[in-house]
Amino acid sequence: MKRKGFIMTVYPDKHDEYEKRHNEIWPEMVEELNQHGARNYSIFLDKQTNQLFGYIEIENEEKWDKMAKNSINQKWWEFMKPVMKTNSDNSPVSIDLKEVFHMD
Template sequence: MQRVCFLLKVRRDRIAEYRERHAAVWPEMCEALSATGWHNYSLFLRDDGLLVGYLETEDFAAARSGMEATEVNARWQAEMGPLFESLDGDRPDEAMKPLTEVFHLA
């Protein structure tokens, strides 16, 4: 099982909206994430907008491509994209660059 952690940055003026949207994630989005191999998925948001994401999956590349193929993900990314800083033209899901794990206590 791969453990994946990534960082993104939510715009300061959109933090409240980001929190609200994640308090009511669409059921079909949750179903798609589960069906494509995203497990134990969590998002942590600091008050300055730093977003830390964590998930476990058998194959992160396959999990990402599985989500990319879903219609619900395209809608979610289109709605969430404007809430982030520094995406360089990417959608939020494309900007998720995994951090290198340097320690794990099993």
Template sequence: MKRKAFLIESKPGLSEEYKKRHNPIWPELKQELKKHGVCNYSIFLHENSESLFGYFEVEDEALFEKLGESEVMQQWWGYMTEVLVCESDQSLKAKEEMLSEVFHLD
């Protein structure tokens, strides 16, 4: 199992909308994530900065890499660009910064 983590930012004042859009998450997106080997997925909000930290695990990196090609994932990214900071107005998904693991304790 490979652990992955990322940072994203909600647009100013839209963290509550971000939370709403995840509760509940689209059933077809949940199914697509699992189909691509994603598990143990959590997203945390830092209220003061409206920054979001995501953590998940993947079974197979190659299978996970194909997730972005799925129609459901692309629709979700488009939907979420309304509430997340993106590289530009034309971005198809939010600006996402992947993190490197420094320490892990089982």
């Protein structure tokens, strides 16, 4: 498994809605995440900066990269667009972080 960390941004007035949508995540979205090798996925919110910190473990980059083209994922991106910063293809604006320390 490969660990990935990333940062996204939620709109200041959409914190509760962002959390609500994830509490009600579609079962088919969870299934696709699993099918694309995602495990141990968490997202944390810093309310002061509106920053979201995501952590996910994936089987491999190639399998994970295919998730972006998945129709369920693209529908999720469209669903989430009103609550967070997104790119022109509706994908979240996301900054990958470099892992500099890990301890089991």
